[in-house]
Amino acid sequence: MSKMRLNPALERLTPFSYCGTGYPVRLDANESCVPLSTEIRGELAAAVENLNLNCYPDDCAVALREAFGRAFSVDPECVVPGNGSDELINMIVGRLIPHQGLVLGIERDFGSYWSNAEIFGRRTMRLPREADMTFSADALIEGAKRYDADLVIFSNPNNPSGSQLSRAEVIRLIESVDCLVVVDEAYMDFSDQSVLDLAGKYENLIVLRTLSKAMGLAGARMGFAVSDPALTFALRSVRDAYNVSAADQAIATVLLNHPEHRARTLAEISRLMRLLKARLNGIAARSKQAMTVxxxxxxxxxxxxxxxxxxxxxxxxxxxxLRQFDRQLIRISVAPEETLNRVLDLLEETIC
Known part of the structure; x- marks a missing residue:
């Protein structure tokens, strides 16, 4: 009989499998529905064509960090790129906080926080949401103190609720706890409550950003951690060498140098969100079953x-x-207008 020993957490885990790729219409992954322009696609093709793929990528990702710094007005020296935000979460949860440290957050938040905690043997505490699916800075502050948390982590704006803490609330949280605070701002392009500009000013703050949503680069897997010099040094010390490929660096750098693409995408998604909310509220008013938007x-x-x-x-x-969480909760992403209306027509037909 084999005496091989494996991580006991494997008994409680299953491989991540995103099944939505087999569907013709996908409104479950919160991807951008705004295509890249022909001009940008041409630049992307040229950037990849000119790569020396026989060589390792720039391990310091200088051009990429500088492009991110210009795009988001932060010091490039405080930026650590990752293979999507998932890799950065893995680094933070698995390599920065102590063994068996406590990871505290909110129930029904981004699953990568908890799967990484499980893999690395971290303890977890998930605080309940309010009845309206919101959560508060006060609850996180009280929880961090009561349970002696090593890490407080949450998405803001929040996935899947779509709610958010204000900038003032996040600052109060950062200043009120004696542990690392990670604010995952994957959806902050759609809001104005960011604390990204403060990431180099608090010794216990890491802000995560991504190009997967408003920038439409989910396929390239590009995330960024921004923090003060000490935390930045720590992240660079624990990351894997060459963790961002040459192709992803080149593609992301091109896109970051086109702020007009981000502006155009945000304007179109804002328009489609108004349509989605209006139609959902109209359907709720006529629904034959209880429906909360x-x-x-x-x-x-x-x-x-x-x-x-x-x-x-x-x-x-x-x-x-669509993204279904349980027998009552579903999440609907925006899509091109014709597709969105077709999905909403079917929803109305089903429940009205």
Missing amino acids: YPSVTNFVLVRLEDADAVAAAMHDRGIS
Whole structure:
């Protein structure tokens, strides 16, 4: 009999599998629905074509960090790029906080926080949300103190609720706890409550950003951690060498040098979100089952239904993928207007 020993956490984990790729219509991953311009695509092609793929990428990612610094008005020396925010979360949870340290956050937040905590043997505490799916800085502050947290981590704006803490609330949280605070701002392009400019000014703050949402670069897997010099040095010390490929660096650098793309994308997504919210609220008013449309500042809307299973089944039969969390909660991402209206027509037909 084998005496091989593996991580006992593996008994409680299953491989990540995103099944939405098999659907013709995907409104479940909160990706950008605004295509890149022909001009930008040409620049991307040229940038990749000119790479020396026989050589390792720039391990310091100088051009990429400088482009990010210009785009978001931060010091490039305080930026650590990663293979998506997921790798950065892995580094923070698995390599920065102590063994068996406590990771504290909110229930129904980004699953990568908790899967990484499980893998690395960290303890976890997930605080309950309010009935309206919001959460408060006060709850996180009280929880961090009560449970002696080593790390407080949460998405802001929040996925999947679409709610957010204000900038003032986040600052109060950072200043009130004696532990590391990670603010995952994956959806902050759609809001104006960022604390990114403070990331180099607090010794216990790391802000995560991504190009997967408003910048439309989910396929390139590009995330960024911004923090003060000591934390930046720590992150660079624990990351894997050459963790961002030459192709991803080149693609992301091109896109970051086109602020007009971000502005155009945000304007279009804002328009589509107004359409999505208006139609969902109209459907809720006529629905034959209880339906709650939660407010959202992101590019998706969370909806509570009496029977989300029936809606998910109807969508599945039409080749449409929505994100279902349980028998009552579904999340709908924005999509091109024609597609969005088709999905909403089906939703209305199903529950009205």
